[in-house]
Amino acid sequence: MMDRVKGCVTEKCAAHKKKTTYKESDDYCSKCGDKLSYVCKKCYTPLEDTSEKYCVRCLAVRQDRNDNVVKVVGSIGGALLTASTVVLTKGKDIAKIISKLK
Numbered sequence: 779m780m781d782r783v784k785g786c787v788t789e790k791c792a793a794h795k796k797k798t799t800y801k802e803s804d805d806y807c808s809k810c811g812d813k814l815s816y817v818c819k820k821c822y823t824p825l826e827d828t829s830e831k832y833c834v835r836c837l838a839v840r841q842d843r844n845d846n847v848v849k850v851v852g853s854i855g856g857a858l859l860t861a862s863t864v865v866l867t868k869g870k871d872i873a874k875i876i877s878k879l880k
């Protein structure tokens with residue numbers, strides 16, 4: 779099960795102002811009683827694609843980071859390409875690999 783969150787999208791509601799998140803099993807806001815919507819786990823934006831737990835903007839930011847890692851790996855050269863999947867899953871280790879190559 780994806781770890782999605784719901785939130786109150788009624789702007790004047792205290793839960794909305796405080797960006798209170800609710801569990802997926804909750805259907806109504808405990809403050810104002812309005813129906814809850816899926817919201818981005820990070821920025822509380824109501825989600826259009828409810829199969830994701832982040833909004834398109836937050837997903838794009840995450841995607842950008844992955845792209846940067848790919849670029850760095852590509853600039854090192856083909857010899858390391860087989861290691862790139864490992865690097866991608868363990869992004870922190872890439873700095874170590876680069877410093878070894880120098």
Ligand SMILES: [Zn+2]
Pocket residue numbers: 786787788791792793794807808809810811812
């Ligand atoms: Zn509410």
Ligand SMILES: [Zn+2]
Pocket residue numbers: 818819820821822823832833834835836837
């Ligand atoms: Zn977001």
